[in-house]
Amino acid sequence: DVIISVAAVSENMDYCYRNGTVDEVLYIQSGEGKFISNFGNLHVKSGDYIVIPRGVIWQINPTDTVRMLVIESAGPVETPNRYRNRFGQLLEHSPFCERDIQLPELQNPITNKNECLVKVKTQKGIQEYTYSHHPCDVIGWDGYYFPWSISIHDFEPIVGSIHQPPPVHQTFQANGFVICSFVPRLFDFHPGAIPAPYPHSNIDSDEIIYYSKGEFMSRQGIQEESITLHPMGLPHGPQPGKYQSSIGKKHTDELAVMIDTFKPLHVTEAALGIDEANYPLSWMD
Numbered sequence: 001d002v003i004i005s006v007a008a009v010s011e012n013m014d015y016c017y018r019n020g021t022v023d024e025v026l027y028i029q030s031g032e033g034k035f036i037s038n039f040g041n042l043h044v045k046s047g048d049y050i051v052i053p054r055g056v057i058w059q060i061n062p063t064d065t066v067r068m069l070v071i072e073s074a075g076p077v078e079t080p081n082r083y084r085n086r087f088g089q090l091l092e093h094s095p096f097c098e099r100d101i102q103l104p105e106l107q108n109p110i111t112n113k114n115e116c117l118v119k120v121k122t123q124k125g126i127q128e129y130t131y132s133h134h135p136c137d138v139i140g141w142d143g144y145y146f147p148w149s150i151s152i153h154d155f156e157p158i159v160g161s162i163h164q165p166p167p168v169h170q171t172f173q174a175n176g177f178v179i180c181s182f183v184p185r186l187f188d189f190h191p192g193a194i195p196a197p198y199p200h201s202n203i204d205s206d207e208i209i210y211y212s213k214g215e216f217m218s219r220q221g222i223q224e225e226s227i228t229l230h231p232m233g234l235p236h237g238p239q240p241g242k243y244q245s246s247i248g249k250k251h252t253d254e255l256a257v258m259i260d261t262f263k264p265l266h267v268t269e270a271a272l273g274i275d276e277a278n279y280p281l282s283w284m285d
Ligand SMILES: [Fe+2]
Pocket: 200, 202, 207, 230, 236
């Protein structure tokens, strides 16, 4: 259903790229640049989710190293069903709305006759095509299929007097997983509320959290760009001291992206190579 990775793009791509089999979401952690595609360009900045349907030809040219979380989805990436009406419009209780969506801006066609390399990702690897012209030689397009972006900073948090369950953070749905945004927000405001989340066993999903910014309320020893994986079935909760220290806190400035997958994830060898072996011990006093 999903492949999750990270990337740091420090140089202009001297080729174009096209994912032929899956949709992609790029969460921009830091840096700035331009996303160029055959449907037009998007400005790339920290906090953006760039949603790229399969088949779009694109490249990223950074002005400042772009660090990102990359989510590849076998199914289409959509806004959650429960926030949409039967026409597909976002409803009033949705934490974001259509005006938060950035559309690609079509630029003048690139008409030079230089050859252009397009790397196409297939099920089996990368296939290289050499175009005799630039694929962005487009003067217009029509339809509902295009790359778009939305900023995590435009996600309006849903808060309550007692702890709100994870679905309030949901931003996208896809086949087999969801993407959620934890954003700066007021904590639970009942006088007896304990803002830290309750212990749970997440028997329905593997939980990946990518820590983007700020101090996370339930975890210690976490830095920006840390990634945690809590496999399904394992009971877990806030670390020792986090319950007590959360009492009386009024707000959080945390920023994180969570991916809950409905089937177990496989950990790659590359990921094992950067594993923090002591993480499971962080629940001990
Ligand atoms: Fe959890």
